[in-house]
Amino acid sequence: MRNCMSLNKTIAVLAGDGIGPEVMHQAVRVLEKLNQSEKLGLTLAYADVGGAAIDKYGEALPRKTLEICQTSCAILFGSVGGPKWECLPPEKQPERAALLPLRKHFQLYANLRPAKLYPELAHASPLRTDLAAKGFDILVVRELTGGIYFGQPKGIYTCENGEKKAVDTLVYHEHEIERISHVAFRAARARRKKLTLVDKANVLESSQLWRSIVRTLSTQYTDVMVDFLYVDNAAMQVIRRPWDFDVLLCENLFGDILSDELAAITGSIGMLPSASIADGSFGLYEPAGGSAPDIAGKDIANPIAQILSAAMLLRHSLGLEEQAAKIELAVDAVLKLGLRTADIWQEGTQLVTCSQMGSAIVDALEL
Numbered sequence: 001m002r003n004c005m006s007l008n009k010t011i012a013v014l015a016g017d018g019i020g021p022e023v024m025h026q027a028v029r030v031l032e033k034l035n036q037s038e039k040l041g042l043t044l045a046y047a048d049v050g051g052a053a054i055d056k057y058g059e060a061l062p063r064k065t066l067e068i069c070q071t072s073c074a075i076l077f078g079s080v081g082g083p084k085w086e087c088l089p090p091e092k093q094p095e096r097a098a099l100l101p102l103r104k105h106f107q108l109y110a111n112l113r114p115a116k117l118y119p120e121l122a123h124a125s126p127l128r129t130d131l132a133a134k135g136f137d138i139l140v141v142r143e144l145t146g147g148i149y150f151g152q153p154k155g156i157y158t159c160e161n162g163e164k165k166a167v168d169t170l171v172y173h174e175h176e177i178e179r180i181s182h183v184a185f186r187a188a189r190a191r192r193k194k195l196t197l198v199d200k201a202n203v204l205e206s207s208q209l210w211r212s213i214v215r216t217l218s219t220q221y222t223d224v225m226v227d228f229l230y231v232d233n234a235a236m237q238v239i240r241r242p243w244d245f246d247v248l249l250c251e252n253l254f255g256d257i258l259s260d261e262l263a264a265i266t267g268s269i270g271m272l273p274s275a276s277i278a279d280g281s282f283g284l285y286e287p288a289g290g291s292a293p294d295i296a297g298k299d300i301a302n303p304i305a306q307i308l309s310a311a312m313l314l315r316h317s318l319g320l321e322e323q324a325a326k327i328e329l330a331v332d333a334v335l336k337l338g339l340r341t342a343d344i345w346q347e348g349t350q351l352v353t354c355s356q357m358g359s360a361i362v363d364a365l366e367l
């Protein structure tokens with residue numbers, strides 16, 4: 001198991017496709033500025049991934065790229081995929097052939113998806129104005145490697161009478177629930193100390209196991225307030241009173257759906273970072289959105305999700321809390337100044353390009 005809060009400060013930088021290289025360039029500028037002024041000793045190791053790697057080497061995750069990731073303490077990932085590679089067989093397509101193997105190889109079982117509505121961007125949220133005005137800051141902690149997506153048996157079978165039946169299996173082992181619950185408790189402890197387990201314990205056996213494990217672990221985290229919410233109710237409550245939630249702990253399927261619902265009510269996918277972490281401090285950090293081929297190459301993408309992903313990396317994989325906070329404060333500062341990329345622009349604010357937004361954030365870093 002790797003522990004990166006020590007000597008190895010190499011970050012694997014995998015920009016990928018579409019807007020990936022454009023937004024990654026801005027995140028790298030931010031990291032380099034901090035590295036230089038604070039003598040952090042970071043090394044950035046660049047590698048090809050996704051469609052770009054298919055074009056060069058014939059595969060989405062070349063061995064050389066994997067080796068660079070293995071000798072790094074974290075991966076800063078852009079995004080992969082695009083129309084050019086959609087004709088490939090599904091298992092060779094960039095997302096399936098690059099991201100999934102990386103998750104599996106590094107056992108990235110905990111997906112952290114912050115969903116924050118900045119007061120300055122309340123207009124971009126589809127929530128009713130009086131609800132959006134209150135803002136919110138929620139962290140979804142989603143189990144990423146178990147549950148119904150992976151359980152066996154799985155398949156479409158033909159019954160004796162010729163009728164077809166489809167089977168998916170929802171299975172969780174105790175240790176899988178325990179390790180992700182610890183991640184969620186620790187995250188809550190570092191935030192507003194509230195943890196909500198989202199489940200379907202009125203129907204699902206697996207949810208009952210989740211509840212009992214979370215209840216037991218809560219005795220180790222007495223400073224964290226714990227409650228439980230059925231997933232159907234949670235889907236409503238996060239829209240009615242999002243400010244009431246701090247950390248939402250979800251099994252894989254529920255987390256997949258709820259994190260996208262929350263992303264939607266923040267108004268722009270271009271603002272949202274994410275982390276997929278393993279035991280120890282290794283993690284893969286990437287924007288919540290994809291490669292956005294519709295706006296790629298135009299210097300109009302929002303680089304903030306990628307820049308905030310770099311902040312998450314500094315915090316979780318390198319223990320550089322102060323520097324992570326500096327990046328987040330710099331983002332807050334440029335939003336307060338009224339700078340906006342096209343996806344979050346509104347009348348009365350200043351429209352800037354991707355690179356201008358990057359420059360403004362670099363300038364706003366309080367060094």
Ligand code: NAD
Pocket residue numbers: 019023078079080081082083095099269270271286287288289290291292293294295300301302303305343
């Ligand atoms: P997408 O997130 O790329 O784009 C959805 C919409 O959001 C588009 O209108 C896009 O312009 C906009 N958007 C996304 N990021 C933005 C940003 N930073 N700034 C401004 N606007 C932004 O999703 P999609 O269109 O469904 O997928 C496009 C490609 O990305 C596909 O090939 C898909 O497979 C891939 N994808 C990759 C990842 C990943 O690498 N993790 C994730 C999702 C999708």
